[in-house]
Amino acid sequence: MKELQDLARRLLLEGRVDIVIGYQQGPRGVRPSFVTRPEQADALIFDERCVHNLVTYLSPRRAHLAAWPRRAVVVKGCDTRAVAVLLRESHIDREDIVLIGLRCGGVHRSAEASGPLTAESVAFRCADCSIREPELVDHLLGDPRPAPPGNSRLAERIGQLESMSHEQRREFWNNEFSRCIRCHACRQVCPMCYCERCIADKTRPRWIESSAHLRGNTAWNMIRAMHLAGRCVGCGECGRACPVGIPLGLLNRKLAMVVDEHFDYRATDDPEVPGPLGSFRSDDAEEFIV
Amino acid sequence: MSNQAPSAARGPSADNATFEPRIVAFVCNWCTYTGADLAGTSRIQMASNVRILRLPCTGRIDPLFVMKAFERGADGIIVSGCHPGDCHYIVGNFHARRRFRVFRELLDFLGVDPERITFSWVSASEGGKWAQVVNDTTRRIREMGPMESWPRASTALDDDLHG
Amino acid sequence: MARIGVFVCHCGENIARTVDCARVAEALADHPGVEFSTDYKYMCSDPGQSLIKQSMKEHRLDGVVVASCSPHMHEKTFRKAVSAAGLNPFKCEMTNIREHCSWIHEDRAAATEKSTDLVRATVERVKYNQALSPITIPITPRALVIGGGIAGIQAALDIADAGREVVLVEKEPSIGGHMSQLSETFPTMDCSQCILTPRMVDVAQHPRITLHSFSEVDAVDGYIGNFDITIRKKARRVDEDLCNSCGACMQACPTRKIPSEFDAGLGTRTSIYVPFPQAVPNVPVIDEPNCLYLKSLARRRKSKKPARSRKPVCQRCVKACGPKAIDFQQEDRLVTEKVGAIVVATGYRLYDIGREQDEPGISGYGEYGYGKVPDVIDGLQFERLMSASGPTGGELRRPSDGKVPRHVVFLQCIGSRDPAKGMEYCSGICCMYTAKHVLLFKHKVHNGRATVFYMDIRAAGKGYDPFTRQAMEEPGVQYLRGRASELYRDGDVVRVLGVDTLSQEAVDIKADLVVLATAIRPQKGIQDLTRKLSVSVDHHGFMNEAHPKLRPVETATAGVFLAGACQAPRDIPDTVAMASAASSKVLALLSRDELEREPQVALVDTANCSGCFHCERACHYGAIEHEEIKDGQGRLIRVVARVNPGVCQGCGSCVAACLSNCIELQGYTDDQIFASIQAI
């Protein structure tokens, strides 16, 4: 902890960055912290409740951070995959940012959780995570951690859904999507949803109906999932942010499985690997084509 | 916009014998559109359920089009372009192939039978193949029945699935 | 409110027989935004077009929909008519109710309903059509020709003779291609060199042709009218300007046993060499792997010991050269050329029956000994043995022992029409050159015997059938239908086993020489070049024309044309015809100062672009550029995408790749497509 606070203080004092984005204790659990003055650095913490993917704050779209263009951000191993996508998509310049990597042994599903990590409480993305030390970072901090406990619920749920009939699956999703209130919180937290003007806000023409009813909601969630295929890094922030509890992680994980199976692509921290959509192989399988 | 919404014109419980599927085809200008022209000049008879919309290339075909067509009452979709290696724009069809691979899987997972979409390669010389794609798709969609409006129903899974 | 006119064509009876045109017109008359709707017998006729123009004036129409045949048929016609009446031509669209409706349906009610739907969708689309104007781009009035075989030579001469500059790039030390290796040519049996050499000299002396021999195209940038070509001039190590072609260097060179490429391996050459006496340019080239001096340099570089002796090895050529043209220091050089059009004429190579193949799916002929049996040669080797300038001075002597063969077996279709070997196509010219070989053989060895194994005789050209017939009717010549199943060396003969499929009899021949008519294949590694040019190839590697019937010498990439055997196996008459056709296309293009292009190009909505460059990755043509947006003080705010309209081909791949749809394809905008989906 001290190590992290000292580093943050030094980066600010030396004028290397304008802001350090990390985690601090909030009124209810851990919350993101925006440290702009060296004396605030002592508030920074890192533990199993640091679930947020702070890479989302690197996007220039976060207008409220525009006053602090040079940013340092605390990242876990999985978060650097989002950095890689942003680099790949020319969204950030590596020189403009400082990545503070923390050795990680898994986080809870909720920032408000307490107690040790268990198979029950561990976040889905940690279940099969093997990155104890984040790559791509400028500073690597923290003590070595043991691997997080396993949990296969997300995969099980996907399997369960897949074993249903089309009608049952549609029922399931209709029920989920009909609750969507189109708050777009899922989009706000997503590091990949950085578009200047989201397709959902395009008015000429309005592809996605804007009022919160099943048809528009389905269109919205379907198209957002499409936009994240091969780009989603699996941080699960959208599902966590959704106020009505739509399991968006299921959709994104499913499409991540699809691009893995068919295009041999997995979310990676290597920005040089081309994304699976936008590239192609001339011998991609096409058994679904007549 | 059109004042008759096609979906409204048809009752929800149209039975399959009298059910005439509405199928929208998004085809590329160079291969499939021309192949469909050839089917015409060769007077190959086929089902009249398919309405063609012409695009320059399969690479231009956005899943948004399919989504919108379903919203507007289409029961089936055809996406068709040049065979791999023959794309007028060299690689547009390779992009489309990946995009529709993912989109079909997504629809499937959302409970929409991906068999509602036919993806085909029909070249400018395959008038006969075009007729076959049209007829096969029409027959299949007829068997599947109308694409029902999105129903609301109780959940089958209620577990907390976040994080 | 839009003021759209709908014009439903009967096409005589073609449409009206199955579609109730009047009903379609009536149904559309009530559609919002439709100001005028009518049907007529022949819309494309003069009175039909006048009807459109007249109604446009009367009803002050701001959009026109013609429901008739395929837009591929008459889009230009109607857009021109609309333009003549004072409206932007892109405000006119067609609905195809003939090929896509009346001709493929019998049920009148269904066809009428479908037509109405289709027209309605077009009307909705036209409401969003924008007035577009053609894009003009300036043209560099020069052409690049790649490959200096007969195709490239003909194209270069045609274009240069018409007054345009030509840059000719040939990868070998001399131009001439395969034709320079041939002895006599079918069907008239004139000497190949005699008709080719004058043209090669014309190329060398033409004031408007710049020849880069021993050079390759390194990079192609730009687009039709404005290509930037980078050419790699490989180190020849002989200064082309100083050399006076005396040949003293070749006399002096001590290495004399190197197989000559020009003689298809049957003759030899020195390390410093011109491929053949009539080469253009007639300047030698030093063959690096075989030159004693260069080998010694390489050895010295490899060994860790300090240079043992400073004494140069060999360098006899340097001493022999009067004008001091030999320059061992020379390295590859890159030169750039600006051109407006490109002709690709890279020709072919012959299939090699060996075990090692450079492509999966293609296999050699183990049953013919993988090319290791002496006295089994290919067609080009036979040409060299027959040529007066060849290794045997025109006497037919077989490679193994120099004997004159009495019985020659010719096997046609080796690799061709054989899916098992990987090439199912017909190589087109082998029937003819085998007949030629038979006649040449019979001319040289009067009482010799020739047996030809063939599958079918394909001799469809002018004068070709009598030519093959003449070969078949020569005494001592036997044509057998079938493939040889095996051949092997047996003492000093080659045993050829096979079946005559017409008589069903097994044959077993003791041949003195076997000539294989091996398949014509595209040049090795040609995909490197086609990728640079954005030209597609078929699965064998032959280049694809834009349309097999109507645009046979164009490619899908504007400004790039094809000539000769790079597109498919071709003989010389076809090659030359194609080269002249390509030249006329090039000249038509280069005869203008500016080029008008359809305005179907992509356009970025800069205000909403996030600068993710998904579009850039989707664009095969490299049309997407980066544009910097700066504030009043010149500070960089954002980098966004911009489309170079000269490069954009209008495919729309970028549009579908853009997640937030802030790049639009003119003529196929989101608005237009959305409107037609809503209506259909």
Ligand SMILES: Cc1cc2nc3c(=O)[nH]c(=O)nc-3n(C[C@H](O)[C@H](O)[C@H](O)COP(=O)(O)OP(=O)(O)OC[C@H]3O[C@@H](n4cnc5c(N)ncnc54)[C@H](O)[C@@H]3O)c2cc1C
């Ligand atoms: C055995 C045999 C006998 C034949 N006899 C006859 C006959 O009697 N009558 C007849 O009409 N036809 C005959 N032909 C066919 C004839 O050879 C071809 O029609 C003709 O050579 C085709 O010309 P081309 O210019 O297209 O190709 P080529 O002759 O192959 O010339 C291509 C040229 O391009 C150059 N090149 C290739 N790649 C590149 C590159 N990347 N960059 C720069 N340069 C490149 C090559 O070096 C070559 O000089 C015969 C063919 C064979 C095999």
Ligand code: SF4
């Ligand atoms: S996925 Fe891995 S790196 Fe990310 S929080 Fe879980 S254990 Fe840590």
Ligand code: SF4
């Ligand atoms: S949903 Fe799509 S368009 Fe909207 S912000 Fe996310 S990626 Fe961009």
Ligand code: SF4
């Ligand atoms: S966060 Fe949930 S409710 Fe809000 S838009 Fe996204 S899916 Fe809908």
Ligand code: SF4
């Ligand atoms: S329309 Fe096609 S060619 Fe034009 S910029 Fe887009 S991807 Fe490139």
Ligand code: SF4
């Ligand atoms: S894909 Fe769209 S948002 Fe991204 S750079 Fe291109 S035009 Fe801009």
